[in-house]
Each structure stands twice: as C-alpha cells, then as structure tokens.
Amino acid sequence: MPVHAPRFQPPRLTDLEDGDLADVLPGDAFDGLRFIGASLADRDLPDLTFTECAFDGLALGGLRSRGIRMVDCTIDSADGATMSAVSATLRDVDISHSRIGSFETYGSGWSGIRLTGCKLGYVNLRGSALTDVVFDDCQIDELDLTSAKATRVSFAGSRLGTLEVPGATLAHVDLRGLELSRIVGIEGLKGAVIDETQLGKLAPFFAEQLGLTVL
Structure with missing residues (x-):
C-alpha cells in the first residue's frame, strides 16, 4: 500500500506591515503583519486570530489562548516554558527553530503544518x-x-521520547526516520508505517502488549 506524504505549501507572505502586540486584547484579529521580538507571555488571551502574519522571536511562556486561530502564518524562534492553546485552529502554518517546554493544545485542529528544528517537551x-x-x-x-x-503525518529526522496513541486513529502516519524510545497504547499504531529497523526496536513493546514472554 502506498504511503501518502503530507501535503504542505509554505505560506507566501509579502508586503507585511510592522505589528505590535503590546496592547492585544482577547478576541483581537490581526492580518498581514510582521511581529519581531514580540511577547504574548503570561497573558490570558482567548480567541485571538492571526491571518497572513510572520513572527520572529516570539515570547510565549505562560500564554493561555483557548480557541486561538492561525492561518497562513510563519513562526521563527518562538520560546516558552509553558503554553496553553486548547481548541486551537492552525492551518498552513510554518514553525521553525522554536522551543516550548509544555504545550497544552488538546481538542485542536492542525492542517498543513510544518515544524522544523523545534525542541518540544x-x-x-x-x-x-x-x-x-x-x-x-x-x-x-x-x-x-x-x-x-492523524492523517498524513511524518517525522523525518526527528527524535521522540514517548509516543502515546491509545484510541488514536492513524492513516498514512509515517514513522520512518523517527528515533522513538517508548510507546504507550501500541494498539493505536494501526495505520502507521515503520521500517524494518524500527520493527526490531519495537519488538519488546509488541511482546508486552500481547502478553508474550521472550526467552
């Protein structure tokens, strides 16, 4: 069965004007702006909307933004120890060289997203x-x-400590090229693709799930 790779088209952002987030309020919407060295740290800002915006050096530590919406955006060098974006909508967003320690974004919708060179807890x-x-x-x-x-998700050249997939529904999730240390709920991997080397490394998890004793 062929594996369908993720379809991602980087946002093409031109003629952006400089923006300022100093006085941002819950529910504010921004369009066609560039933010350099901006901060949303330690703020409670639900329902923000960013469309065709670029962020460079964004501080996110302690941000709480339930229902945030980002469309056609680029984010470079964002940083934060903790961030909450529950029920977020991200579409066509390119994120690079960013660090987030704890990222709570359950119940969200991600479509057309690329993360490059990011370190996430x-x-x-x-x-x-x-x-x-x-x-x-x-x-x-x-x-x-x-x-x-999860549909059409890939992890090329990435390292992952623990993957939790109980009750997950996967299709064309390509784990090849991923260095994976531990799996929780291995039955949820149905629909994923691995290579032979990974199969050997994952054998103990399969044996444990099936209740097998390997002597």
Missing part, C-alpha cells in the same frame, strides 16, 4: 485532528495523541 494533542503535518528534525520528549485522528 510535552505536547498534548489529545482528541485533536491532524492532517498534513510535518515534524522535520525535531526533538520531542512526549507526544500525546490519545484519541486523536
């Missing part, structure tokens, strides 16, 4: 829908996809 995507998502050369401590639906 715990990423909570429980109950989310992911379509056409690329993790490229990323380091992730724990990715929680419990009860999530």
